[in-house]
Structures are given as structure tokens and as C-alpha cells.
Amino acid sequence: MGLMDLTAAELGKKIRAGEVSAVEAAEEALARAEVKEGQIHAYISLNPDYALKRAKQVQKQIADGTLSGPLAGVPVAVKDNICTRGIPTTCASRMLEGFVPPYSARAVENLEKAGAVIIGKTNMDEFAMGSTTETSAFGVTRNPWNLEHVPGGSSGGSCAAVAAREVSFALASDTGGSIRQPSAFCGVTGLKPTYGTVSRYGLVAYGSSLDQIGPVAKDVTDCAAVLEAIASWDPADSTSVKRDSYDFTGALKDDAKGLRIGIPRDYFGAGLNPEVKEAVLRVAWVLEEKGAAAEEFDLSLVQYAIPAYYVIACAEASSNLARFDGVKYGYRAAEYAGLHSMYKKTRSEGFGPEVKRRIMLGSFVLSSGYYDAYYRKALQARTLIRQAFDSAFARFDVILAPAAPSAAPRLGESLDDPVRMYLGDIYTISANLAGLPAITVPCGMDSAGLPIGAQLIGDCFEEKKILRAAYAFEQAAEYAGRSPAAGKPAGEKTAAAPEAGKGGAQG
Amino acid sequence: MSREYETVIGLEVHVELATKTKIFCGCSTQFGGAPNTHTCPVCTGMPGALPVLNRQAVEYAVAVGLAANCTINRRCQFDRKNYFYPDNPQNYQISQLYQPLCVNGGIEIETGRGRKWIGIHEIHMEEDAGKLIHDEKEGCSLVDYNRSGVPLIEIVSEPDMRDAEEVIAYLEKLRLMIQYLGASDCKLQEGSMRVDVNLSVREAETEVLGTRTEMKNLNSFKAIARAIQGERQRQISLLEEGKPVIQETRRWDDSKECSYPMRSKEDAKDYRYFPEPDLPPISISPQWLAQIRACQPEMRTEKLARYQKEYGIPEYDARIITESKRMADIFEAAADICNKPKKVSNWLMGEAMRLLKETGQDPQELSFAPENLAKLIDLIDAGVINGTVGKKVFEAIFREDADPVRYIEEKGLAAVNDEDALKAAAEQVIRENPQSVEDFHRGKKKAVGFLVGQTMKAMGGKANPQTVNRLLNEMLSGISEKSAGSGRGERS
Numbered sequence: 001m002g003l004m005d006l007t008a009a010e011l012g013k014k015i016r017a018g019e020v021s022a023v024e025a026a027e028e029a030l031a032r033a034e035v036k037e038g039q040i041h042a043y044i045s046l047n048p049d050y051a052l053k054r055a056k057q058v059q060k061q062i063a064d065g066t067l068s069g070p071l072a073g074v075p076v077a078v079k080d081n082i083c084t085r086g087i088p089t090t091c092a093s094r095m096l097e098g099f100v101p102p103y104s105a106r107a108v109e110n111l112e113k114a115g116a117v118i119i120g121k122t123n124m125d126e127f128a129m130g131s132t133t134e135t136s137a138f139g140v141t142r143n144p145w146n147l148e149h150v151p152g153g154s155s156g157g158s159c160a161a162v163a164a165r166e167v168s169f170a171l172a173s174d175t176g177g178s179i180r181q182p183s184a185f186c187g188v189t190g191l192k193p194t195y196g197t198v199s200r201y202g203l204v205a206y207g208s209s210l211d212q213i214g215p216v217a218k219d220v221t222d223c224a225a226v227l228e229a230i231a232s233w234d235p236a237d238s239t240s241v242k243r244d245s246y247d248f249t250g251a252l253k254d255d256a257k258g259l260r261i262g263i264p265r266d267y268f269g270a271g272l273n274p275e276v277k278e279a280v281l282r283v284a285w286v287l288e289e290k291g292a293a294a295e296e297f298d299l300s301l302v303q304y305a306i307p308a309y310y311v312i313a314c315a316e317a318s319s320n321l322a323r324f325d326g327v328k329y330g331y332r333a334a335e336y337a338g339l340h341s342m343y344k345k346t347r348s349e350g351f352g353p354e355v356k357r358r359i360m361l362g363s364f365v366l367s368s369g370y371y372d373a374y375y376r377k378a379l380q381a382r383t384l385i386r387q388a389f390d391s392a393f394a395r396f397d398v399i400l401a402p403a404a405p406s407a408a409p410r411l412g413e414s415l416d417d418p419v420r421m422y423l424g425d426i427y428t429i430s431a432n433l434a435g436l437p438a439i440t441v442p443c444g445m446d447s448a449g450l451p452i453g454a455q456l457i458g459d460c461f462e463e464k465k466i467l468r469a470a471y472a473f474e475q476a477a478e479y480a481g482r483s484p485a486a487g488k489p490a491g492e493k494t495a496a497a498p499e500a501g502k503g504g505a506q507g
Numbered sequence: 508m509s510r511e512y513e514t515v516i517g518l519e520v521h522v523e524l525a526t527k528t529k530i531f532c533g534c535s536t537q538f539g540g541a542p543n544t545h546t547c548p549v550c551t552g553m554p555g556a557l558p559v560l561n562r563q564a565v566e567y568a569v570a571v572g573l574a575a576n577c578t579i580n581r582r583c584q585f586d587r588k589n590y591f592y593p594d595n596p597q598n599y600q601i602s603q604l605y606q607p608l609c610v611n612g613g614i615e616i617e618t619g620r621g622r623k624w625i626g627i628h629e630i631h632m633e634e635d636a637g638k639l640i641h642d643e644k645e646g647c648s649l650v651d652y653n654r655s656g657v658p659l660i661e662i663v664s665e666p667d668m669r670d671a672e673e674v675i676a677y678l679e680k681l682r683l684m685i686q687y688l689g690a691s692d693c694k695l696q697e698g699s700m701r702v703d704v705n706l707s708v709r710e711a712e713t714e715v716l717g718t719r720t721e722m723k724n725l726n727s728f729k730a731i732a733r734a735i736q737g738e739r740q741r742q743i744s745l746l747e748e749g750k751p752v753i754q755e756t757r758r759w760d761d762s763k764e765c766s767y768p769m770r771s772k773e774d775a776k777d778y779r780y781f782p783e784p785d786l787p788p789i790s791i792s793p794q795w796l797a798q799i800r801a802c803q804p805e806m807r808t809e810k811l812a813r814y815q816k817e818y819g820i821p822e823y824d825a826r827i828i829t830e831s832k833r834m835a836d837i838f839e840a841a842a843d844i845c846n847k848p849k850k851v852s853n854w855l856m857g858e859a860m861r862l863l864k865e866t867g868q869d870p871q872e873l874s875f876a877p878e879n880l881a882k883l884i885d886l887i888d889a890g891v892i893n894g895t896v897g898k899k900v901f902e903a904i905f906r907e908d909a910d911p912v913r914y915i916e917e918k919g920l921a922a923v924n925d926e927d928a929l930k931a932a933a934e935q936v937i938r939e940n941p942q943s944v945e946d947f948h949r950g951k952k953k954a955v956g957f958l959v960g961q962t963m964k965a966m967g968g969k970a971n972p973q974t975v976n977r978l979l980n981e982m983l984s985g986i987s988e989k990s991a992g993s994g995r996g997e998r999s
Contacts, residue, residue, distance in 0.1 A: 020922075082555075083554065083555045089554070091554075098555070099554070101554070102548070102553075102554065103548055103553075103556075127984075185551070200555075200557060201555065201556070202555040202556075204555045205555065207784075208784035208785050209784035235559060236557060236559060237559075237786055238557065238558065238559050238783065238785060238786050238788075239555050239784075239787060283632060315572050315781055316781075316784055318589075318779075319587050319589050319599050319779070319781070322591065322597065322598035323552045323554065323596065323597045323598055324554075324598055324732070325591065325593075325598055327593045327596075327650065328551060328596060328650075343591055363779060366589070366779035366780075367777050367779055368777045368779070371779075371780075371781070375781060385742055386594040401749065414523070459778065500554075
């Protein structure tokens with residue numbers, strides 16, 4: 001078993017114990033990337049020099065006792081829409097090719113303070129717009145479980161890197177499911193925190209009122225530990241929230257006693273793949289065996305979530321992406337005549353089709369005469385959705401949902417029909433609209449040998465409840481920490497099904 | 508036959524707030540500075556940078572709103588105004604459309620026709636843009652983002668003004684009020700106060716408003732007055748010719764005294780406003796509002812009354828002095844130091860105003876320390892220098908904030924009080940001007956004035972004229988006693 005097969009917590013322990021050095025860990029991550037990247041292409045850029053230099057510094061700090069946290073010396077991959085000082089940050093767009101930010105995102109600063117070592121920047125859908133990582137300007141990422149399939153998106157690179165054991169854990173961002181859906185497709189654990197928990201400073205904005213940075217990891221324990229490291233109240237992000245407590249690992253108890261689990265019927269009806277449905281519902285049974293009480297209910301308004309989400313996200317995106325104009329940084333068209341021609345050509349050449357589609361959609365819904373019909377309506381729908389969740393959380397601690405209608409689609413299947421692709425976000429976007437925390441945990445494999453993930457949604461600031469439920473399930477199931485037989489369909493694991501009471505894959 | 512027309516004017520006034528740092532980041536707001544030195548990721552629109560609201564900017568804006576009799580909205584929010592232009596680094600401006608900070612106010616103005624209430628529709632906050640510099644030689648344009656993110660308020664009046672006189676009265680009142688609040692220095696030339704004039708004309712006695720135009724690029728009150736006159740004439744001529752007035756933005760060229768269209772309604776921009784998701788709504792709590800209200804400085808009307816009562820200066824003086832916050836501050840400080848308010852007021856209204864006019868400066872630009880004026884007054888009263896030399900010294904104070912004591916010493920301007928020296932000079936004058944001496948003895952007592960003047964001149968102006976006068980009178984009388992023509996004074 002290699003160092004990258006360990007969870008971040010396990011590796012961190014070994015490093016602190018002096019069994020492994022931070023430099024060895026970084027070298028191992030880089031070596032794994034060398035082996036896997038030809039197939040997977042999880043990274044947009046690898047930074048061996050930076051990583052090894054940082055690892056040496058961190059090792060020194062560990063040695064002199066100034067660094068002792070659980071992530072000290074542990075390699076991390078960072079989604080390429082999160083700014084890293086001195087390291088290119090492209091958002092997988094030609095528009096930002098070669099852009100090197102002079103500052104780091106607050107989450108990255110926090111992570112580096114905790115001693116994590118950045119190995120590279122991961123692939124994603126261009127500007128986080130997409131559900132497959134196929135809209136990247138720098139090539140697709142392949143699903144480590146089956147290279148013919150997508151890893152999901154937009155954080156496909158982060159999730160694939162963790163799944164393929166190229167790195168210990170990763171940072172990603174989630175605007176409408178971009179952490180949770182690819183985590184499900186790649187069989188890893190991903191958490192979107194409550195809006196405002198992790199500073200957005202330095203996260204290249206897509207939908208400002210929806211974006212959150214969160215961890216992608218090999219298990220629930222790592223997710224909690226990474227969240228503890230990256231969460232902070234940040235005066236530089238006015239939407240950041242000062243929380244009463246930043247303890248998340250305290251929730252990791254193998255016990256679901258008293259947890260009230262809501263199962264929204266709206267999420268398990270038509271459109272959901274039966275294998276996915278069965279695997280996700282089994283999570284409720286497992287948790288019931290551990291003392292939880294599960295109950296079906298009607299969430300309502302689910303049908304409004306997708307239109308409301310796409311109106312709001314695209315409106316914000318159309319404005320957020322206006323700054324990419326060729327004037328100050330990033331791509332500029334080589335030939336143009338005058339200012340408007342420079343704008344037009346730069347943006348036509350610099351953005352890919354999905355980004356352009358969303359900018360146009362967003363500009364349209366905000367334009368005079370349509371604002372009330374679309375944007376204002378979407379805000380009203382958002383308020384109602386929030387209220388529906390409020391009343392649900394009056395009855396339940398955790399809502400159980402799928403993370404996607406099916407397991408990972410094949411490469412090239414999704415982009416031809418964007419509306420279908422948008423509809424695939426049905427189970428994840430409500431958490432963004434309502435600002436709720438949600439976690440995806442692996443809960444099974446479909447008949448084609450692709451992972452299935454279950455989503456646990458909590459009320460605002462109730463990360464601990466979903467972490468506890470996810471941890472309790474993980475301890476009973478065998479999916480966390482499982483790694484794909486990379487490069488070929490996942491052979492003997494295909495038929496694996498969760499069995500209640502069985503010990504977890506980790507020791 | 509020519510009809511009668513009424514002009515209808517509303518103003519949009521942008522004022523840069525006097526905060527030390529920008530509205531959404533910690534960069535300096537200082538005017539000048541090498542291009543792009545007062546910048547950071549936030550005010551240059553770097554990816555991932557986020558705005559953080561400057562509380563002081565809100566407090567200044569609220570202070571102006573209160574002084575302009577506005578309702579302060581308990582809850583307000585920022586909106587994004589989307590448009591592409593290189594001076595606007597994010598290609599949207601953070602402004603307020605849906606819930607501005609202050610609404611429904613107004614101020615009273617006074618013109619030759621009496622008092623009038625000018626309504627203020629709203630005051631909202633927004634950020635300033637950068638500056639484009641066109642390099643003709645290189646054939647390119649450069650952007651300086653130093654000004655990007657400087658806090659602005661936009662004061663939108665109701666269309667309540669009818670001519671340039673009312674407009675200027677409104678602007679002067681507004682400017683004085685804001686200066687008194689310390690919320691801005693309101694300099695038109697430097698652009699810390701910018702005025703856009705919305706103007707339409709309609710036939711007298713009609714209710715319906717005509718089509719309006721918006722005039723920009725108005726850099727002085729005089730230019731504003733000329734632009735109003737010019738635009739009124741232009742619109743009337745169009746109407747007389749039966750042509751429509753086009754709703755458009757026009758640029759005033761003050762040197763040519765005419766305007767050119769900048770953009771018309773057809774290519775009017777759709778700003779696609781929507782609530783700024785990076786900034787939560789601001790709530791102005793009653794406590795915060797009370798705090799701002801309590802810190803509201805003394806305004807002009809109150810000062811005017813207090814100066815008459817407390818300092819005993821005439822209303823006329825008080826009016827002139829309080830027309831500028833800076834002058835009022837100097838007056839108060841100098842009067843408190845030397846305890847001679849009327850003398851301070853005389854210097855300010857006389858010499859200071861004269862020099863301001865001469866140098867083409869605004870009273871707000873007075874830059875000397877009040878201590879120096881107070882010292883000057885004391886020096887004159889103590890007879891160290893006379894009034895004439897005093898004017899010279901004041902000029903040095905005015906121009907370079909000179910310390911009068913040091914200045915008098917350096918320039919050797921102290922009055923000569925040595926009576927021997929004065930007598931010697933007087934004797935010389937008497938000797939050289941027998942005619943005047945004769946006139947004096949014939950009873951033309953005024954002739955002594957000429958001799959005093961000559962003696963002062965001989966002393967380089969540094970003598971105390973009262974002393975010279977007394978000495979000359981004594982000496983001339985002595986001459987008459989002894990018999991005219993002896994010509995020689997007594998020397999001891």
C-alpha cells in the first residue's frame with residue numbers, strides 16, 4: 001500500500017511520528033501523478049519545484065515543533081479556480097492561461113498554515129461551468145474507475161486525483177453540486193460547507209451567492225479535518241460568517257442515535273436510476289440500524305430549483321466574468337481594431353461555448369424588461385425553497401438524497417444536450433440556493449462498476465449532524481477508501497453491494 | 508411670434524467622500540500619486556478579489572443625507588451596474604439602484620427672488636472609476652486605477668430648478684453643507700465634485716415636461732451657468748423650428764460655449780442592474796444613526812448666529828467668514844488665540860479676500876495656520892510693526908504660512924522706536940521740505956501729513972507713524988518758537 005492510498009489523517013500521523021517525511025510524501029504524490037496522469041489528466045498544472053520546496057520547509061517546521069496539526073506535510077491538490085500565489089490559476093480557460101495571481105485564496109492560506117503541501121492545480125469545467133469536466137479548455141479528465149467515463153464536474157480533476165490515489169486530498173468548489181456530484185462519480189467523499197463558512201476570497205467567482213470552497217477526501221474523517229483547517233471568518237469576504245465553533249472532527253462518532261433522517265419523495269421519483277435509488281435508500285436503513293429514525297416526506301418546490309438556479313447562477317456569472325476583457329490580465333486577442341473589437345474578439349476567442357452560453361443567458365435574464373420576469377422571480381423561488389427546507393429541518397436533522405440521477409455518464413454523452421445536463425443537477429442545487437451544508441459519501445457501485453454516492457444535507461451551520469451521519473454510515477459500509485483498479489473497468493468490485501454492519505474498508 | 512419658455516432643471520451631483528481609504532478596499536484615496544500605486548487586487552478587479560465596505564463612507568453619506576433633510580433607509584443594499592469600459596476594472600460599478608441610502612430630502616436656497624425649496628430625490632453611494640490616459644505619441648491608451656474605488660455619493664435632485672441662478676445657489680449651498688460636514692472638499696476642478704445638468708424646456712404655463720438632455724463636463728460654476736444658457740437656447744431653437752429635442756447625453760465645451768452629443772437613447776446602455784451578491788445589505792441601526800447624528804458638526808446657520816453672539820462680530824462679517832468652512836475655522840482659531848475677533852475678521856475680509864481674488868483661489872484653499880494671523884495682530888498691537896508693514900507680513904503668511912516673528916526678524920521689518928533715529932530722519936525731511944514747513948506755520952496743519960509720509964519713507968516704512976507724527980509736531984512747533992529758518996534741530 002502506497003502513501004497515497006492512506007487517508008490524509010493516516011499520512012499526517014505517520015509524518016508526525018517521523019515514519020515518513022513531508023518530502024517523501026510530496027515525492028510520492030508527484031510520482032503517482034507521473035504514473036497516472038497520462039490516463040487520468042486530473043491536473044492542469046503540477047508544480048514539483050514548489051511542492052518540494054514547501055515540503056522541505058514544512059518538514060523543518062514539523063521537526064522544530066512549530067507545526068503539529070493533522071495536515072502537516074500532507075500533499076493536497078487545489079482546483080484551478082482557487083488562487084494560489086505564484087502558481088498559475090487558469091479556471092481551465094484560455095482566458096486565464098498563464099495567469100499567475102499575486103495572492104492566495106484565504107482557504108489556501110489557511111491550508112498552508114496547517115502545513116499542507118500543494119502539489120498542483122486540478123482540472124475542472126471552464127470557470128466551473130459544467131457537470132463533466134469536459135468543458136475544460138485543456139482537455140478532459142477521465143474517471144479513474146472507468147476511463148471511458150467522465151469524472152463529473154465541475155471539480156472532476158480534484159475528485160479524480162483523490163480517487164486515483166494521486167494525492168491525499170483536494171480542495172474544490174461547489175456552486176450547484178460541483179463537489180458532491182463528481183465525488184459521487186469518483187467514489188470519494190466531498191463536502192460543501194454552509195455558505196459563508198469558508199472564505200470566498202481568492203476563489204474566482206462563478207455564482208457569488210452560491211459558491212463555496214470545500215474538501216474532497218478519501219473519507220469523512222478527512223473531510224472534517226480539512227474543513228476545520230480551511231474554515232475561518234474572513235473580514236476580506238463580507239459574506240463570510242463568524243461561526244460559534246470551528247470544531248468539526250468532534251462530530252465523528254459511530255452512532256446515529258436520535259438522528260432524524262428525512263427522505264424527500266420528490267428526490268426518489270421518475271428520472272432516478274433504480275440502482276442509484278436502491279443504493280442511496282440503503283443508507284437510511286444502515287443508519288436506522290445505528291439508531292436513526294428515517295421518514296419519507298414531501299419537500300415540494302423541487303421543480304423550481306433548476307430554473308431558479310440557472311437564472312441566478314448565470315446572472316451572477318455574466319457579471320462576474322465581465323472582468324475578463326483583455327485589458328488587465330489574461331488572454332487578449334492578437335488582432336483587433338479599436339476597443340470594442342478588442343473586447344469582442346478577446347471574449348469570443350478566450351471563452352468556450354458553455355461559458356458563453358451562460359454569460360448570454362445571464363445577460364438576458366438581467367436585461368431591462370426581463371429582470372422582473374426572470375431574475376426577480378428566481379429570487380422569490382429561492383426564498384420559497386429556503387422556507388421549504390426550513391420547515392423540513394424543523395422535523396429532520398439530515399435529509400438524504402442522491403447526488404446525481406445516475407452514475408458517471410460516458411465521455412462525450414452530455415455536452416450535446418445542455419438542458420439534460422442541467423437537469424442532472426436537480427439533487428444538488430437546492431443546497432446552494434438555500435446555503436445548506438451537504439456531503440457526498442460513496443454508498444455503492446452500479447452494475448457497470450461505477451461508484452454511486454449518497455448525499456446528506458443539513459440545516460445551515462449543522463455540518464456536525466451530516467458529518468456524524470456520514471461517518472456512522474461509512475463505518476458500517478465498505479465503500480470509503482476503496483480505490484479503482486485504474487485504467488480498466490473495475491473488475492471484481494463491480495458486484496459489490498453495501499452490507500449493513502460490515503466493517504469499513506479502513507482499519 | 509416667439510413663445511415664452513420655462514426651463515426645468517434637475518441635477519445629478521457626484522461628490523468624492525473624504526475617507527482616507529477607498530470604499531471597498533484599504534487603498535489610499537489621495538489625489539495624485541504615480542499611476543497605479545494606490546491599487547490592490549480589489550480595486551483593479553483581479554479574479555477572486557472581494558469588496559469590503561468602508562464604514563466611514565457610509566457615515567459620511569448618512570451625514571450628508573441628514574443635513575439634506577433626507578429619510579435614511581434603515582436597510583439599503585448595493586447593486587451592480589454592468590457596462591464595459593476600461594476605466595472600470597470589473598466592468599461593473601458597485602452602486603445603488605433598488606434601495607439607496609437616503610431618500611426624499613431637500614434644501615432651501617436663497618436667490619434674488621427669495622427662498623425656495625429644492626427637493627432631493629435620493630442620495631446613493633457608489634465607487635469611482637479609474638482614469639484613461641490617451642498616449643497620442645504611442646497611439647495607445649493607458650489606465651490609471653488610483654481613483655478606482657474612491658467613494659462617491661450621487662445626489663439626485665428633483666427637477667425643481669428653473670434657471671442658472673437657482674442652480675448655482677443650490678450647488679453653493681450643497682457644497683458649503685458638505686464642506687462643513689467634512690464629508691468632501693468639493694473641488695470642481697479636481698473632480699471631487701462633478702455636476703451633470705438635466706435640462707428640458709416647456710412652454711410657460713404647461714404642465715407636461717419636455718424631453719430632457721443630460722449635460723456633462725462642467726468644470727466650474729461659471730461653465731454650468733453658461734451651459735444652462737446654451738442648452739436652453741439650443742432646445743428652444745429646435746422647438747421653434749418644429750424639430751424634436753432628442754433625449755441624449757451631451758458634452759459641454761466651455762471654450763467654444765457649445766455642446767456635442769455623447770450618446771443618444773438609441774444606443775443607451777442597458778446596465779442590467781442586480782443586487783451585489785458580494786455585499787450583504789447594510790442595516791443602519793437606530794443606535795448607529797443616533798451616533799452619526801450626535802457627531803454632526805455645527806452647520807453654517809448655527810455658526811452665523813454664534814459668531815455674532817460669542818465673538819461680537821457684525822452679521823455682515825459673520826456671513827462672509829462662514830461662507831467657507833476653512834475661513835470659519837481660521838477665524839475661530841485665531842480669535843481664540845489673540846482674543847481680538849473683530850481684528851481677525853478684518854484681516855480675513857480685507858486682505859485675505861483681496862489676495863484670494865488676486866490669486867484666483869477659493870477660500871477653502873486658505874492654507875495658513877491661524878496662530879500666525881493671531882501673532883500678527885498681537886505684533887501690530889504691541890507696536891512691533893505698523894499696519895502697513897503688517898500687510899506685507901500678512902501676504903507672507905497667506906502665501907507661505909510664514910511665522911510673522913521670524914519673518915519680521917529675517918526681513919528686518921521691526922518698527923524703529925529709537926526716537927533719536929526718528930528725529931534725525933525728521934530733521935532731514937524738514938530741511939529738504941521748507942515749503943511744507945512754511946505751509947505748516949501759515950496754519951496749514953495738514954502739511955504735517957506730507958512730512959510724516961516723507962519721514963516714513965525715509966525709514967523704509969518701519970517707523971510707527973503715530974510716533975513720527977508726534978515728533979514732527981513737536982519739532983515744527985519748536986522751530987516756530989525759536990524762529991523759523993534756524994533749520995537745525997537740537998541734538999543731545
